[in-house]
Structure formats: structure tokens, C-alpha cells
Amino acid sequence: MLKKILLSIAAVTSSVVLSGCLDDGKNNENNSIDYRIQDPDFTDKTYPIFNPITSQLPIPSDLIWDKEAGDGTFAVRDSTPPVTTALNRLSGASTVAPIDIAMNGAVDPATVDGRPFLTSRDADGNPTVIPNPGQSVFLIELDYASGEPITALTSAEPPTIPVTVTALTAATPITTETDPAVVAMVQAAGASLFDLAQNPQYEASVIDLNDGTSLIRINPLQPLNPRKRYVVAITKEVKDISGQYITASPAYQNLTLVLNEGTDNETFPPLGSSKLLPVQKLVNKLWEPVAEKYFNLPNQVRTQMGMPALSRADIALSYSFTTSNDKKVLGYMAEPDTWFDDTLRTAVSTGARKAAMDAGANDYTTIKSVIDAAIATWPDENTQAALGQAYTYCAGLGATAGKPAMECLGSVFAKSFEDNGLIDTRPKARHVTFYATTDAAQVSALMKVIGIEPGEVKVAMGSMEIPYYLGIPTATDGSALNSQFTANQALAQALNAQFGVIGLKLPQADPSVSTVVNYLFPFPKKTADIQIPVLAIYPANAQMDTGELPVVIYQHGITSDRSSALATGSLLAKIAGVVVLAIDQPMHGVDAISTTSQEELAATLLAGAGIDANEETVAAVLAGTFNVGVLMQIQAAGCPTNITDPANAEQVDTAVQLVLSGTCGAEAATQLGGALVLENTVANGASVIPGLPRTDFERHFNFTADAAANPTPMNFDHDNAIGSSGSLFANLKNFTNSRDLLRQMVNDLQQLRHSIGEIDLNGNGSPDLSASSVFYIGQSLGTIDGIPFVATVNHTATTADDIVAANMRVPGGGVVRLYENSPTFAPPVLAGLQASAGIVQGDASLEIFFNTLQASLDSGDAINFIEDLGNTPTLLSIVIGDEVIPNSAYPEENTFGLANPAPLSGSEPLVRLTNAATISSGTNNLDGIAVVRYLAGSHGSGVLPKPGDADATAVFEEMLGQSISMIASKGTQVVVTDTSVIKQGEE
Numbered sequence: 001m002l003k004k005i006l007l008s009i010a011a012v013t014s015s016v017v018l019s020g021c022l023d024d025g026k027n028n029e030n031n032s033i034d035y036r037i038q039d040p041d042f043t044d045k046t047y048p049i050f051n052p053i054t055s056q057l058p059i060p061s062d063l064i065w066d067k068e069a070g071d072g073t074f075a076v077r078d079s080t081p082p083v084t085t086a087l088n089r090l091s092g093a094s095t096v097a098p099i100d101i102a103m104n105g106a107v108d109p110a111t112v113d114g115r116p117f118l119t120s121r122d123a124d125g126n127p128t129v130i131p132n133p134g135q136s137v138f139l140i141e142l143d144y145a146s147g148e149p150i151t152a153l154t155s156a157e158p159p160t161i162p163v164t165v166t167a168l169t170a171a172t173p174i175t176t177e178t179d180p181a182v183v184a185m186v187q188a189a190g191a192s193l194f195d196l197a198q199n200p201q202y203e204a205s206v207i208d209l210n211d212g213t214s215l216i217r218i219n220p221l222q223p224l225n226p227r228k229r230y231v232v233a234i235t236k237e238v239k240d241i242s243g244q245y246i247t248a249s250p251a252y253q254n255l256t257l258v259l260n261e262g263t264d265n266e267t268f269p270p271l272g273s274s275k276l277l278p279v280q281k282l283v284n285k286l287w288e289p290v291a292e293k294y295f296n297l298p299n300q301v302r303t304q305m306g307m308p309a310l311s312r313a314d315i316a317l318s319y320s321f322t323t324s325n326d327k328k329v330l331g332y333m334a335e336p337d338t339w340f341d342d343t344l345r346t347a348v349s350t351g352a353r354k355a356a357m358d359a360g361a362n363d364y365t366t367i368k369s370v371i372d373a374a375i376a377t378w379p380d381e382n383t384q385a386a387l388g389q390a391y392t393y394c395a396g397l398g399a400t401a402g403k404p405a406m407e408c409l410g411s412v413f414a415k416s417f418e419d420n421g422l423i424d425t426r427p428k429a430r431h432v433t434f435y436a437t438t439d440a441a442q443v444s445a446l447m448k449v450i451g452i453e454p455g456e457v458k459v460a461m462g463s464m465e466i467p468y469y470l471g472i473p474t475a476t477d478g479s480a481l482n483s484q485f486t487a488n489q490a491l492a493q494a495l496n497a498q499f500g501v502i503g504l505k506l507p508q509a510d511p512s513v514s515t516v517v518n519y520l521f522p523f524p525k526k527t528a529d530i531q532i533p534v535l536a537i538y539p540a541n542a543q544m545d546t547g548e549l550p551v552v553i554y555q556h557g558i559t560s561d562r563s564s565a566l567a568t569g570s571l572l573a574k575i576a577g578v579v580v581l582a583i584d585q586p587m588h589g590v591d592a593i594s595t596t597s598q599e600e601l602a603a604t605l606l607a608g609a610g611i612d613a614n615e616e617t618v619a620a621v622l623a624g625t626f627n628v629g630v631l632m633q634i635q636a637a638g639c640p641t642n643i644t645d646p647a648n649a650e651q652v653d654t655a656v657q658l659v660l661s662g663t664c665g666a667e668a669a670t671q672l673g674g675a676l677v678l679e680n681t682v683a684n685g686a687s688v689i690p691g692l693p694r695t696d697f698e699r700h701f702n703f704t705a706d707a708a709a710n711p712t713p714m715n716f717d718h719d720n721a722i723g724s725s726g727s728l729f730a731n732l733k734n735f736t737n738s739r740d741l742l743r744q745m746v747n748d749l750q751q752l753r754h755s756i757g758e759i760d761l762n763g764n765g766s767p768d769l770s771a772s773s774v775f776y777i778g779q780s781l782g783t784i785d786g787i788p789f790v791a792t793v794n795h796t797a798t799t800a801d802d803i804v805a806a807n808m809r810v811p812g813g814g815v816v817r818l819y820e821n822s823p824t825f826a827p828p829v830l831a832g833l834q835a836s837a838g839i840v841q842g843d844a845s846l847e848i849f850f851n852t853l854q855a856s857l858d859s860g861d862a863i864n865f866i867e868d869l870g871n872t873p874t875l876l877s878i879v880i881g882d883e884v885i886p887n888s889a890y891p892e893e894n895t896f897g898l899a900n901p902a903p904l905s906g907s908e909p910l911v912r913l914t915n916a917a918t919i920s921s922g923t924n925n926l927d928g929i930a931v932v933r934y935l936a937g938s939h940g941s942g943v944l945p946k947p948g949d950a951d952a953t954a955v956f957e958e959m960l961g962q963s964i965s966m967i968a969s970k971g972t973q974v975v976v977t978d979t980s981v982i983k984q985g986e987e
Helices: 084-087 147-156 161-169 179-199 250-256 274-304 328-334 336-358 364-377 381-387 389-396 402-419 489-502 562-577 595-608 616-622 625-636 650-659 668-685 734-757 785-794 815-820 825-838 844-860 908-914 952-968
Strands: 100-103 117-121 127-131 139-142 204-207 214-220 229-235 314-323 431-437 457-468 528-539 550-557 577-581 704-705 712-715 769-779 806-809 874-879 921-925 929-934 973-976
Touching: 084 844, 100 161, 100 389, 100 577, 100 844, 117 179, 127 179, 127 274, 139 274, 147 336, 161 179, 161 274, 204 973, 229 274, 250 274, 250 314, 250 806, 274 314, 314 625, 328 336, 328 734, 328 785, 328 844, 336 364, 364 402, 381 389, 381 489, 389 402, 402 489, 402 769, 431 528, 457 562, 457 734, 457 785, 528 562, 550 562, 550 734, 550 952, 562 577, 577 625, 577 734, 595 616, 616 625, 625 650, 650 668, 704 769, 704 815, 734 769, 734 785, 734 844, 769 785, 785 806, 815 825, 815 844, 815 973, 825 844, 874 908, 874 952, 929 952, 929 973, 952 973
Parallel strands: 550 577, 550 769, 769 806, 806 874, 874 929
Antiparallel strands: 100 214, 117 127, 139 229, 204 214, 229 314, 431 457, 457 528, 528 577, 704 712, 921 973
8 A cells, every 4th residue: 555655864973962951062161071081990891871071871861951941841952963953842751762871882681680570489389579689770760749850850859769669568567457458558569569570661681782882771661651750770780791790980980979978077079060060969869869769679689688788889870861741732732621720730739849848848748748738728819819700710610629620720711712712722623515526436446346336335525624733835845844833922922921920931932942832831833724635435325414424534544645545435334334534644645646657557457347458548548538439339339329520529528428327228338437437547546546536735735755855846747747645744854743743633633523513415504424423443654643533532521522432453653663673664764864874773873863753753652542542442453464564573583674672663562551352253342442463464455455365355354344343333342254364362
């Protein structure tokens, strides 16, 4: 199905140099500082690279927050675009990408152990859990009472370590007299630790690089929690390949050097630069103390085993990073009330934190109790007065304080700013019109191949108006397409004006300070309302004007277009009686087709119809005169078509109407109809399923990627055709452009979902479709943004936008390393990076590139939303051996080429994270998420049967049948008919 793959390739230099909290890029103040590089203690020593002065830091870390802008993003010198450019637009670390710690030498993998807990057996032989005494790499999640880790740094809010709390709870002695509630709590804690031992959240490994050094890699095995701080610690129990224990870097040792340690006069020596003081404070007051506190867990076992206890002296490196919360942007855009609610809660929490700490509170529990009380009693009288009528309204509804008051006020504020037009992201019913309706059998000759006969299914072509938040090009200049969401400045200014009294100060009010759209300010500025194509496929005998026709939203894959819905959609309409709606992904649409491709298509269709595909006949098809030849044959057989001049268009048109009316018999009508459909299919052969005409408002804006991956105008002249749908979608020159294309698509689908109840297919003024019986089928990319779409709409307060059930076909997540492990995507991507920048697999720069790209895409990546589908009935359809979206990229034997293991990339991680039930035969209840694995077929088998390939056709039919059973049962069941193409049993 993928006609072309042309991914944008960007130049990357061989290293990334960061600056931010320590260097303004304008001076060399710190260059004279001596870090004992020549000290013999470091000769031939291997250590984690860490030097804040030279900006050699793990990427990202809490050292690069933009303290001046205050918009929750990083601030680094934009020295290595597109990586550093993207970092400056990110609001935290990836929850999916690996955490890489660069070493100055090669490391022995056998000494790198990241397992926090091990399963064991007690004296009675019962299974138990123990902290891992041999753990040498630690990823420690912190929790703050305020729930606000970024400002917790500057306020020095003390965190807690949730896993240590769980471990202490699990260790609570239980007797026959113990309170049952305590027993249950202890047992739950023990079960949680056992699950951690069986299903760890991460693993540590070694990546060998081309330059002979290593990365110590921490790979999340499940997405990290958003908006959380994590401390990384590596101990000196790691060895290099020569068998020597690693040490700390010279810079790190200087930062941790203590004078008069253990005495009342304990101090730190001068550092030579005041810019290092914040780093020194973090290392000695947060990072190492957290690690040392965590060491108490493995030390219990180490002591029993006669091993020395771990202490701060054993730390070779510690640092922290904070994960992004930008996943929330999609939900906030869809339901602005929740942003106001969360923002109020954060403001109250951080205010209470300050009050508690000013009063002397210095522990998590005390601060948490103060915050909880502040939330429960908010707002006080002064705040009530400041809130005015908004509070009076909510109080009248009984929402006088606490969370109910915040939720109510959130709704009031959101509505106020929506009413004045400043917030426009909430989906609503949009204007959808249809300008042409035809018989599906007349759209494409391929409809007959799949069993669609004339008079069974109709296809309506129309348009929908949507709000567009990205750049719109001119006719000749496509540079605006390489943009990202820009903050709604007017809204930020209005919010500051109204809520400044309670301390709100959004930096996005001044575009010279920030234009970032993130979880702290999730509202992009609308560029324009634009028209996009809409395709509707429905039964010819549908009962219109009832408002009860069930609906399927079908979303196509990358480099495809809305026409890919024609086959599945027509059969769903014919068999299941549903209406199928399809729109294009951003940067996609019907593109251009060359004369050569038209000739090849004509020859294929002619041969399939049993007609000699000679040069003359093919030329007639392209010229649109093939039907005239058929008419002349019909006339020669005795039907009075009255054509005296085959070049006379009026005579030909009259004859066409005569024959199609049945005057010359059914066989003649069928023969001519087939000729006309064949001509239309070739004339409109640019669509993925050929036959769908191009509009004047395609979503690619008539631009495609040139050889340098820059936007260039398409050329629709068949002799000079240039154009590829989706070639500008995967933008490796601007990572946040790709991110916001995903965000835009989710918003588009939300707009379509809200519009369904008002769609009028036959144009008589009455809605035809059910607003409550709506299903979703996503294909490939249509699952990557479809999963966030379904998860988001099914989590809003209203049920009016719900999806009853979903079928995600050939799904995927962990997009970036999905690309790297895809036999289809990896070769062009890797070849392009090598050609443009000279970087290859095994280079540290490539790992940085991919990690930053994944961080950019996180907020629209299916892997971060799959667990949010919750109880939404969802069927995952996986084709074993898929060469576009790999089934898995983990462990190493499942990787492609030289790629490193990627536990969260591909299809199977979606299954693993949700514990999806395997379906392989018979009738099955669809409770939550289930998976069917196909033994045959390919990535595109669910789109269109492959002529001559019985297995692929069987897969198409089985996927279709399962979708039909899901729809017919209203999402409660899936029926397997052909077990010959289904893998039996678990993966």
C-alpha cells in the first residue's frame, strides 16, 4: 500500500554540545578551571562523562531547564539542529526513549545490573521478593507532595521515594492480632514488589559504540510516569572491559568533594565559578542523598550476604531528569475545563507548600497534609471575593470548596473564554457538506474485484471545516509547512489579566519570551479554518433521515489517503449496514500520477478483465475513448446507438445514456459500464485505491518533499508528475512539526466525531447518522494517532463523543525505534542520515538524535495512551512478520539489522502493556483489549485483497469479518471464522 517512502532527513553533527544553566554562550569564564584531568588517579580510568562546565551532560537532565522563560521547557544553545532546536521546545524527558549515560571507555555488560528486586524463596520454600544486592544501575522515581517537580527544585521541596515506602510497608510484621486493614495493606505492598520483580519497569544494558566507548543504557520496559522526577545513580561496582572498577569523572568528584566530612564544620571547597553552585547543591543535597536512602533496600540483603554496604562513596554518577507531562495537551485541548481545574490545583498546592516550608516543614508527610488541607478548604474568603460571580454560581450548585469547587470553576472559566472566542480547541460539530454522490461500483474497477455490484453501495465526496493550528503555504512557497503549534498569545494575555491577582503569569503572553504549547499552556493559536476532504461510504438502501445509521470512522496509514477506506468501507456498508467516514491525515491526500503509472494501471485492469492490453487499447483508456470502441462494438452487434462520427462528443454521450438505460440489453449496459469505470479508475489513478478524484483542497496543500526533503509544489501534469502523499509527514528536520501533525490529526478526528450527529448525506436537511453508535478502525498510522484519539474522547466528561469499540489494524507505538526496526522505513532513514551527516548506527550522535525525536513525539505516541483505553473494547490485529510496523524490537533477536533492542516499539508492546487477551478461534467476548495475530498476509492486507494471493485475500476477509462481528455486537464480541490464518495460542 505504501507507494513511496520519502522521509525528511536532517543533518546532524557528530556530537551535541549543550549549554543552559551554566553557560550563556558569550564568554569562556570557566575555561581556566582545573579539573585534575592530569591527575594520575584518572589515568586509564573509565568513568561516566559528566562535566557541567563543558556542558557534557546526560541528555536531558534537570540542569537544562529554562529558568528565564519559566515555560517548563529546556534552554540549550541551538548548536546542533534539529536536536538542540527540539530540546528547546520540549517540556521534560521522554517517558519512552532510553536513558543513555556516556562513558569515556568500554564497559563490561556483566557488571551492569538494573534489576531492583529479585524473586526468591523463604525458609519454608514460599516465593518471596528481595532487593537485588548486585544492583549497580539505579533509576529511582521520586514523589513530591505538591505534584510539581519542576518548581520543587527551586523551593527545595523534600521528596519521598514511593518504592521504599512500599518496601517498608511490605516488611511490616503481621500477627494474628494485626488489624485486617493493615494486613491487606501489607499484602498489597508485597504483591506490588513481587510484580516489580516479575515485571520490572526498566532494565540496564551496555551499548557498544563505534569509537570504542560504551553507553550505559536504561531502557524503560513500560512508559515512565509523566511529570515525575527520576534520579539516576551508577555505582563503582560497574567494571570496564579490563576488569577495573569504574570511578567518577574528575568534574563529578570535584562537585562531591567535602571538607571536614562528618563534622560540624563540613563544607565544600570553592569551585572557581558561582555557576557551579546550583549543580553542587543538587548533587549533594538531592541526587546522592536520594541514592543513599534507596541503598538502604539492597544493603539489607548485602549485609546478610557479607557484602559491604553501599554508600555515597560508591557513587560514580548521579543526576536527575523530569519526565514531560505533555501527553495531557490532547486532553486539555479537547476539554479545557480540566486545564483550568489542574492549574488551580497546582497553584493551591504550590502555595500551600511554600506556607508549610516557611513554617518549618521539611518532610513529605507534613507538607502533604498541609497541601491536602489547603485543597479541601479552598477558596478562602478573600479568594471567594476575587472569584466573584464565578464562585457564587458554583456555590449555588453546592460546589463550595475543595475539588468540587475547582472542577466547577474550571468549567466556568473555560466556558467564559470559549464564549469570547479566545479558546477554540474544544471539538464541536463542524459544517460537513457533500457535493457529489455516486455508485461505489462506478468509482473504481477494483470494487467489482471485492464483490461490490452496482446499486449496492454509494460513495459521497464532501468537505468538512476544521480549525488548523499549523502553517499554511502559499501556492509556491511551502516553508510554512515546516512549522509547529504556536501559543495563543491573546489567550495568555487575557488569562494573566484576569488571574494575575492569584499569581498566574503565563510567559506565552509575550512571544519574545515563549511561544511553546505544552501541558502548562496547551492552547495553540489557530491559523485558519480550512476545508478538508471527507469521504462517506454507505448502503444504497440505507434508511435516511432517521439519525440512526451506525458509523465507522476509518483512518488510513502513512503515505496513503482517504481512498484506502473504499474496499473495507464498501463491504462494511454492504454487509454491516454502516456508514463509513474517512478523512486524510495532515500532509496527505490524493496526489499525482505519471503517464507511465497510468499505462501500467490500465494494462493491469485490462488484463484482469480478459482484454488484450495492447498499446492501442491502453492509449484509448488513457485518452478516455476506450468506451467509444465498446459503443461501436455494441452498435455493430445491432443496437441502434446512431453513432455516425465516433469523434462527435454529443453523439457519444447520447449513445452512452441509451446503452446504460438498458435499451441495448443488460449485457451491453454492463459492458459499457465496465469500460467507463475502467477509464475513471485510470484517469483518477493517483489515489491509493485508484478511482477517487483529487479535490482542490487536499491536505497536502499540493506540496510534496523534494530530494532534500523540503516542500516543493506538486506537478499534476501526467507527463511531468511529481507528488507523493505523506512525504512531508515524518519531518526529521523539525521534530516538533511531526509531533504537532499528530496532535492536529487527533483534534481533526475529534472534530469529525462531534460532527457525526449533524451530518446530512442526502442533503434534505435531516441528520442521517447515529451520534451514539460510532466505531473506529485505524490502519497503521491510523492506530498511532487513533489510539490517542479514542483514549482522549473516551476520557472526557461527556459521553457524546465516545467511541463504542475500536479495531486497531497493524498497530504500533514507540514510533522512532519502530522506524529503526522497520525493514521498510529503516533503510531510507538510515541511508539519508549517513549521506547527509555521516552518522551511522553505533554512533552516539544517532542515539541522541533518535532519543530527542522520540521525546518530541511522546505526546502523540500510541504507546503512551494504550493503557488509557481502559475498558474501551479494542481489537488489535497484528500480522506476524509485518515489514512496515515490526511486531517487536525486543529482545535483541527481534531487532532489525544493527538496531539496539527497543522494548516499547512495535505492535507487541501494546499487547504486553494492556495484558490483551489472545483471540484465536470461535466467538469471544471483547472485554477491554484483545489481540488477534495473523499468520499470513502483509501490512496492507486489511486494506485491499492482493490479486492472486489466496492467503492475503483470506486475511482481508477475516479482518473484515472480525470488524463486522465487533460492530454487530456493539463492541461486545469478536468472531473468528477462518482459523487457518490465525495463530493459535499466546505469542
